[in-house]
Amino acid sequence: MEDIRKRFERYKSIQYAITLILAASDTFENAVPKILKTLCESLQWSLAEFWMADRGANKLRFAEVWYKPSAKISEFVAQSRQISFSPGEGLPGSVWVNGKPIWIEDVVSDSNFLRAKIADEAGLRIAVGFPLITVSAMNALLESVATEAGLHGAVGFPLRDGNEIVGVIVLFSNKIEKPDGELIGMFNVISIQIGQFIRLKQTEETLRRKIDFEKTVAKISTRFVNTLDFGNEISVSLADVGRLCKATRVCLFQFHNDRNSVAGEIGKTYEWCDEGIASNIQNLQEMYSTTYTWLMENFNKGTMIYITDVSKITQGIASEKEILERLKIKSLLIIPVQVEEKLLGFISFDNVVAIDNLHEDNITLLYMIGEIVGSAIIRKQSESLIRHMAYHDPLTNLPNRLLFKDRLLMGIMQAKRSGRMLAVVILDLDIFKTINDSLGHHIGDLLLKIVAERLTRCVRGSDTVARTGGDEFSIILSDLTHMQNAAVVAWKILDVIKKPCLIEGHNIRTAASLGISIYPLDSHNIDDLIKMADKAMYYSKQSDGNTCHFYNSDMNKYVQAHKE
Structure with a gap:
């Protein structure tokens, strides 16, 4: 007992x-x-x-x-x-x-x-x-x-x-x-x-996590309302949501937005890593390429991908499994970033410590964060488009007069610091009005686009080509050691412009008249430099076109010296 x-x-x-x-x-x-x-x-x-x-x-x-x-x-x-x-x-x-x-x-x-x-x-x-x-x-x-x-x-x-x-x-x-x-x-x-x-x-933890998630969603949403630094806000937001859902790494991958890129090609990327976790943004970008068809097919459908245990991936996507295991990723969640039907990219949450660490309610809220980020990207793209339209010519996509003058001001400041020269070139097409009147404005517009492309190929990446009038183009040649450098480029441009263009069955020949002013020899003022180059261009027009003149007549010897 x-x-x-x-x-x-x-x-x-x-x-x-x-x-x-x-x-x-x-x-x-x-x-x-x-x-x-x-x-x-x-x-x-x-x-x-x-x-x-x-x-x-x-x-x-x-x-x-x-x-x-x-x-x-x-x-x-x-x-x-x-x-x-x-x-x-x-x-x-x-x-x-x-x-x-x-x-x-x-x-x-x-x-x-x-x-x-x-x-x-x-x-x-x-x-x-x-x-x-x-x-x-x-x-x-x-x-x-x-x-x-x-x-x-x-x-x-x-x-x-x-x-x-x-x-x-x-x-x-x-x-x-x-x-x-x-x-x-x-x-x-x-x-x-x-x-x-x-x-x-468990119930208290679920409620607490839900409240924390909702607060984070609200904070991220507010953060993107009037942001001036999109990249910083994205980085801070990825850190917030990464810590909240206990991911070890969170990455945002944006698809290219320009018309020359391949559909689904990854452009900008952002990454947050937990303390002690190495960056893998380059390796992950390589994995999320068109090489891995299963992942890309799901991305293009806007489908969520949740791999709770990488070690149990089926053999059908062995390529992805091999890379994920090499990167020591144990579980992976990918949320599409889209607005309505437009897929803008995706956010990946990976974990190198635990498997199946996300709750269903959390995934729903992560979807909301994907939508918020998508809306922020669209807003940023819209703002960028508006700014681009304000400073670029809609036909040729070249800088317009406003951006040209801004670039010229910056070029003068740089030339002043370096002690070098800068040239302003004004170009006007010869007989453009005749082409417009005889063949129509549509053909004239196509000719202007061809001229814009040819001019861009004639100058360096540090130079500026702008469309500043109907058939008028303005060029900034920066960082010149001698004014004869401007004459060399001018004759190169004349030679390129006079080559025939085949446009919708029409074999079109044109030419151009150029005028050149030089900083600091002619003026230190941007408006004066433009007026001087414009006046020199009219000298070329009066000389029957297809030629160029410096504003300072003493410099025209360099024009003749480099005439081919």
Whole structure:
């Protein structure tokens, strides 16, 4: 009787200790290791495991452990971490399905104990598993007991929907013992305590995360309303959402927006990495190329891609799996960035630490962030387009007069610092009015576009070609060491312009008249330099065209010297 009383008191003290642990813990992650330690030390058993129920995957996953220091047990734990159990599989899976404690007197000889070999090597014999039960599951258990007693319908505990068994605890001992009914009874009691605590904390965590996500979504949305620095706001936003969803790396990949790019070709990229995580933006951009057809097909459909466990990717996308594993990525979520039907790019969330770490509600909110980023990109593109239209000629896409004068001002400032010269060239096409009148404005417009392309090829990337009138083009030749450099370019332009153009069956020949002014020899003022080049251009017109003149007549010797 004394032994029974002592055991009873010991089991009550264990229950009390667990109650204190739960009362003092803010999260179940903090509580579970202490509970496992208390159970092992109080019962003088060797090892305790906590298997968390993964409702989405319908698996029990290894979540926490406590054990007495031992090299053999350490190996057992290391191998157990790599395992997951389906319903009814092994001891944890059987407890999960039955919803009741299961006592195995000798794991080595039990056919349903899948880890018998490594348990034997670790010197483990007894294994007891019990479920962590929420109230709804306990009600179902009581209903079953009442039915067996002939009291069906008398208990009246409703079965609520949900994940009623939130996990399983498995205890191991190196001694062989018969089942202890009182100990099993204690497990039934603490299973409800712990189960309810875990469910409560999971619910609180889900609510807290939802609130945090909604706050982050609102903050990111507000951030892009009147931003002047899109790149900085994107970087800050990727960091916010990356930390929130516990990703180790978040990247934004934008598709090219210009008409000369290949559809789906990646343009601008942004990346955030958690502390201690190396950048992989270049390798990831390589992977998200047209080489990887499965990924690109999904991108182009605007489909979300969630790879919960890279190691289990099917062979159909072996190329992607090979690269992801090489980059040590364990799980990957890709959210499309689109506005209505227009796909602008995508955001990737990868994790090199954990698998399947995102909740369904979080993914929905991440979709919202993708839409916000998409709207911000569209707004930025619209603003850029408006600015471009304000400073560029709509027909040739060359800078217009406003941008030309701005570039000229900057060129003069640079020339002043470097001590070099700058040339302003004004060009007017000869007989353009005749071409327009005889062949129509459509042909005239096509001719102007051809001239614009030819002029652009005649100068350096640091120079500027602008369309400043109907058939007038203005050019800035910067960083000149001698005024004769301007004469060389001028004759090159004249030679290119007079080459015939075949436009819609018409063989068109034209020429041009050029005028040149030089900073600082002619003037330091941009308006004066333009007027002087324009006046020199009229000298060329009066000379029957297809020629060029400097404003300063003393410099025209350089024109003749470089005439071909």
